[in-house]
Amino acid sequence: xxxxxxxxxxxxxxxxxxxxxxxxxxxxxxxxxxxxxxxxxxxxxxxxxxxxxxxxxxxxxxxxxxxxxxxxxxxxxxxxxxxxxxxxxxxxxxxxxxxxxxxxxxxxxxxxxxxxxxxxxxxxxxxxxxxxxxxxxxxxxxxxxxxxxxxxxxxxxxxxxxxxxxxxxxxxxxxxxxxxxxxxxxxxxxxxxxxxxxxxxxxxxxxxxxxxxxxxxxxxxxxxxxxxxxxxxxxxxxxxxxxxxxxxxxxxxxxxxxxxxxxxxxxxxxxxxxxxxxxxxxxxxxxxxxxxxxxxxxxxxxxxxxxxxxxxxxxxxxxxxxxxxxxxxxxxxxxxxxxxxxxxxxxxxxxxxxxxxxxxxxxxxxxxxxxxxxxxxxxxxxxxxxxxxxxxxxxxxxxxxxxxxxxxxxxxxxxxxxxxxxxxxxxxxxxxxxxxxxxxxxxxxxxxxxxxxxxxxxxxxxxxxxxxxxxxxxxxxxxxxxxxxxxxxxxxxxxxxxxxxxxxxxxxxxxxxxxxxxxxxxxxxxxxxxxxxxxxxxxxxxxxxxxxxxxxxxxxxxxxxxxxxxxxxxxxxxxxxxxxxxxxxxxxxxxxxxxxxxxxxxxxxxxxxxxxxxxxxxxxxxxxxxxxxxxxxxxxxxxxxxxxxxxxxxxxxxxxxxxxxxxxxxxxxxxxxxxxxxxxxxxxxxxxxxxxxxxxxxxxxxxxxxxxxxxxxxxxxxxxxxxxxxxxxxxxxxxxxxxxxxxxxxxxxxxxxxxxxxxxxxxxxxxxxxxxxxxxxxxxxxxxxxxxxxxxxxxxxxxxxxxxxxxxxxxxxxxxxxxxxxxxxxxxxxxxxxxxxxxxxxxxxxxxxxxxxxxxxxxxxxxxxxxxxxxxxxxxxxxxxxxxxxxxxxxxxxxxxxxxxxxxxxxxxxxxxxxxxxxxxxxxxxxxxxxxxxxxxxxxxxxxxxxxxxxxxxxxxxxxxxxxxxxxxxxxxxxxxxxxxxxxxxxxxx
Numbered sequence: 010x011x012x013x014x015x016x017x018x019x020x021x022x023x024x025x026x027x028x029x030x031x032x033x034x035x036x037x038x039x040x041x042x043x044x045x046x047x048x049x050x051x052x053x054x055x056x057x058x059x060x061x062x063x064x065x066x067x068x069x070x071x072x073x074x075x076x077x078x079x080x081x082x083x084x085x086x087x088x089x090x091x092x093x094x095x096x097x098x099x100x101x102x103x104x105x106x107x108x109x110x111x112x113x114x115x116x117x118x119x120x121x122x123x124x125x126x127x128x129x130x131x132x133x134x135x136x137x138x139x140x141x142x143x144x145x146x147x148x149x150x151x152x153x154x155x156x157x158x159x160x161x162x163x164x165x166x167x168x169x170x171x172x173x174x175x176x177x178x179x180x181x182x183x184x185x186x187x188x189x190x191x192x193x194x195x196x197x198x199x200x201x202x203x204x205x206x207x208x209x210x211x212x213x214x215x216x217x218x219x220x221x222x223x224x225x226x227x228x229x230x231x232x233x234x235x236x237x238x239x240x241x242x243x244x245x246x247x248x249x250x251x252x253x254x255x256x257x258x259x260x261x262x263x264x265x266x267x268x269x270x271x272x273x274x275x276x277x278x279x280x281x282x283x284x285x286x287x288x289x290x291x292x293x294x295x296x297x298x299x300x301x302x303x304x305x306x307x308x309x310x311x312x313x314x315x316x317x318x319x320x321x322x323x324x325x326x327x328x329x330x331x332x333x334x335x336x337x338x339x340x341x342x343x344x345x346x347x348x349x350x351x352x353x354x355x356x357x358x359x360x361x362x363x364x365x366x367x368x369x370x371x372x373x374x375x376x377x378x379x380x381x382x383x384x385x386x387x388x389x390x391x392x393x394x395x396x397x398x399x400x401x402x403x404x405x406x407x408x409x410x411x412x413x414x415x416x417x418x419x420x421x422x423x424x425x426x427x428x429x430x431x432x433x434x435x436x437x438x439x440x441x442x443x444x445x446x447x448x449x450x451x452x453x454x455x456x457x458x459x460x461x462x463x464x465x466x467x468x469x470x471x472x473x474x475x476x477x478x479x480x481x482x483x484x485x486x487x488x489x490x491x492x493x494x495x496x497x498x499x500x501x502x503x504x505x506x507x508x509x510x511x512x513x514x515x516x517x518x519x520x521x522x523x524x525x526x527x528x529x530x531x532x533x534x535x536x537x538x539x540x541x542x543x544x545x546x547x548x549x550x551x552x553x554x555x556x557x558x559x560x561x562x563x564x565x566x567x568x569x570x571x572x573x574x575x576x577x578x579x580x581x582x583x584x585x586x587x588x589x590x591x592x593x594x595x596x597x598x599x600x601x602x603x604x605x606x607x608x609x610x611x612x613x614x615x616x617x618x619x620x621x622x623x624x625x626x627x628x629x630x631x632x633x634x635x636x637x638x639x640x641x642x643x644x645x646x647x648x649x650x651x652x653x654x655x656x657x658x659x660x661x662x663x664x665x666x667x668x669x670x671x672x673x674x675x676x677x678x679x680x681x682x683x684x685x686x687x688x689x690x691x692x693x694x695x696x697x698x699x700x701x702x703x704x705x706x707x708x709x710x711x712x713x714x715x716x717x718x719x720x721x722x723x724x725x726x727x728x729x730x731x732x733x734x735x736x737x738x739x740x741x742x743x744x745x746x747x748x749x750x751x752x753x754x755x756x757x758x759x760x761x762x763x764x765x766x767x768x769x770x771x772x773x774x775x776x777x778x779x780x781x782x783x784x785x786x787x788x789x790x791x792x793x794x795x796x797x798x799x800x801x802x803x804x805x806x807x808x809x810x811x812x813x814x815x816x817x818x819x820x821x822x823x824x825x826x827x828x829x830x831x832x833x834x835x836x837x838x839x840x841x842x843x844x845x846x847x848x849x850x851x852x853x854x855x856x857x858x859x860x861x862x863x864x865x866x867x868x869x870x871x872x873x874x875x876x877x878x879x880x881x882x883x884x885x886x887x888x889x890x891x892x893x894x895x896x897x898x899x900x901x902x903x904x905x906x907x908x909x910x911x912x913x914x915x916x917x918x919x920x921x922x923x924x925x926x927x928x929x930x931x932x933x934x935x936x937x938x939x940x941x942x943x944x945x946x947x948x949x950x951x952x953x954x955x956x957x958x959x960x961x962x963x964x965x966x967x968x969x970x971x972x973x974x975x976x977x978x979x980x981x982x983x984x985x986x987x988x989x990x991x992x993x994x995x996x997x998x999x
Contacts, residue, residue, distance in 0.1 A: 318355020
């Protein structure tokens with residue numbers, strides 16, 4: 010049973026509020042996530058609202074998943090789909106179902122920023138550009154154009170509206186400038202941009218592409234032009250909740266208004282003092298105007314803070330009051346001053362002033378060491394160093410390295426900048442261009458090869474003397490004075506490069522990278538890590554490999570050349586994926602992150618650093634191609650909104666601190682000779698403090714050489730001391746993998762070791778997707794001929810994993826024949842599935858064995874709960890009212906393996922008894938389960954009694970306990986020969 014949540018009076022008011030619009034103003038650390046999850050709980054348990062009738066929207070995938078986990082723990086029964094999504098993932102789900110209703114393909118591909126740049130680059134001469142296309146550099150404005158188009162969509166401005174505006178200014182309906190020449194140029198630029206916007210939008214539609222802004226824009230188009238579809242979702246979502254409402258842009262706000270409809274059962278949680286995303290389109294006016302958009306809205310203010318000391322809260326409030334009168338507190342005449350629930354007043358904020366940035370960084374490092382080593386009050390993980398921009402992290406990183414203080418950088422988009430990933434990119438670049446000496450130099454320096462640095466420098470000098478490239482020198486090491494050991498290592502590297510180079514013409518970049526991991530034995534290290542650092546490196550490599558596989562899945566050209574070009578472009582525009590998303594709390598290291606990235610986090614000790622003018626606050630970032638002010642729909646805030654936003658960002662940084670807060674600044678940064686002014690935010694927070702220019706304000710004493718020596722002593726990397734493995738959720742796939750081989754399970758589901766796509770998996774995904782797409786269109790009234798199935802196969806085809814083009818061609822013919830056979834022999838026009846690809850989730854009690862099967866409230870079982878998840882291929886409703894759950898199998902139905910599927914079907918049957926869904930919550934005798942072998946047409950049907958399902962529950966729990974106690978050794982069975990992880994063990998010869 011879940012622990013009872015203790016709520017304060019204001020939280021209870023918000024949670025128990027009835028019908029109509031509700032604005033919850035939740036200050037920092039006031040438990041807003043608890044309020045949202047408990048409100049969802051009350052709607053379900055007290056008001057009988059179904060989980061799929063509640064829509065909760067937030068802004069990051071991480072926030073959505075954390076909210077879903079919290080709600081999942083308090084759910085009274087199993088469910089199929091819980092609508093806790095980001096705005097973009099919600100729109101993606103809607104458009105996957107409904108895009109066809111506005112003439113768009115539901116099988117669209119979602120583009121990254123790099124993909125969008127590549128698309129524009131390919132079509133640059135089709136956009137009708139003149140001013141924004143220079144002869145010497147036609148692609149100069151591509152990123153600026155994309156930013157402009159995205160901003161138009163954030164402002165809910167369609168291509169037709171922009172074109173209309175451009176015609177109106179051409180007809181003198183708007184005056185742009187008093188200077189006629191300037192006005193004419195501005196008019197021409199606007200017309201050019203409007204036409205390019207329309208062309209680019211049409212181009213994406215024709216090619217079945219969307220970017221993230223399209224998801225919102227096209228969903229708005231769908232709801233506005235197809236009122237029946239809007240009504241369908243308005244009726245489904247009886248209650249809407251929006252977290253971090255201050256971060257919504259104009260278009261997202263319009264989406265929320267449309268979905269709320271006439272009922273207006275919308276709850277938004279916001280804090281105008283934490284609105285920090287204007288640079289990406291967020292409109293604080295959405296919060297300030299909520300009561301105008303939703304007449305009669307109730308406001309509940311949460312001010313009881315459970316995080317920080319009163320000292321920190323008071324000083325934060327002193328700072329943010331400088332944004333008056335443009336705050337809700339003033340506009341709505343409410344009290345937003347936070348009160349700490351902690352019993353201590355807390356220490357005063359400490360300001361450390363230094364002469365130079367290097368000294369500032371060392372002073373921070375010394376302060377951390379003092380608190381950790383001398384006072385013993387904190388672990389390294391308790392510290393956060395907050396920077397205004399990613400580029401400001403280097404000096405402090407170097408200082409922490411010098412002092413042997415472990416740290417991790419938690420900023421976004423860091424994957425391509427991790428050392429182990431830079432190594433892999435360097436290897437791909439060597440294959441891309443053998444003359445890339447810089448990349449080859451990095452490869453030779455990889456720890457895995459153990460080549461002495463002196464030998465590598467010798468080779469570099471030799472290549473310069475002989476005017477040869479470095480790779481050529483590798484082939485002539487016999488002519489050098491290198492040791493035999495070095496010559497042997499270098500020869501192996503050259504042979505490996507040549508071997509992989511031979512594969513470039515026929516294999517994808519991901520496959521070649523996989524061979525590199527195998528040949529260098531890095532692959533083995535991905536599962537044999539012994540330290541926290543090694544674990545994180547392994548996870549980063551796995552994530553990089555997955556990102557390349559995603560690229561290959563979405564693009565026809567998967568060669569080394571295409572992938573390297575894509576990586577270069579991603580790095581150029583700063584669109585690197587995030588590094589491994591390990592829980593930062595699991596690693597005992599100082600956390601360095603931007604203030605933006607710190608939103609929603611808390612740390613016992615926080616350093617806000619580099620607090621000088623032009624750093625924090627930073628200079629305003631102007632749009633390269635600004636929108637004409639006449640078409641902006643958002644209500645622009647009054648006053649200096651840039652400084653107001655920087656002040657809010659500073660406030661967010663301050664309120665991350667639980668116990669201690671430090672401000673640091675320096676007189677000089679980099680090579681600059683002009684002394685920097687201390688940030689005005691410090692004076693706004695601490696008052697008119699006096700600063701001694703000699704740096705005497707800082708309280709950090711300089712360490713002696715002897716003391717420094719103690720800290721500089723080499724220490725071994727910390728070994729991992731993890732608690733016993735605890736499995737919180739499981740699926741049949743997990744159980745199946747473990748039953749076949751425990752090592753295989755660990756590699757796939759614990760360590761996420763990368764593997765290339767297998768042809769069997771690719772074929773299975775294709776057929777399942779094809780059947781799903783086939784039945785979706787059948788349900789919409791389409792009738793199919795054999796030739797129509799080719800289109801279905803085209804849209805569903807996964808081309809990865811095949812040994813050759815011939816192998817892929819044979820598989821494609823097989824897929825087409827399989828679908829034709831299905832249409833002619835097995836398809837029944839009168840038996841249309843009522844559900845396809847239905848996800849489910851329910852809980853089992855790990856602590857007690859149920860005496861009878863419960864089909865009502867699975868939460869009646871107390872204790873430790875195990876989440877069971879899965880996806881049902883198809884559900885048919887039979888004439889009797891019973892249901893048939895069908896699972897497609899692309900194999901031929903070997904009788905030796907049929908018994909193994911009893912557990913899979915049993916899990917489906919449990920879901921059918923426990924999950925809240927119009928088709929489910931059936932009694933065991935009302936459930937028919939069928940395995941459908943598509944190749945032979947054979948059907949194996951099964952049913953379960955109540956006692957059978959109790960045994961299935963126990964089997965699942967027993968298997969999970971077995972996994973938790975496992976040593977994950979290879980099972981050494983007959984399947985090892987074909988296992989994608991056979992290189993991890995010594996039994997693959999069995």
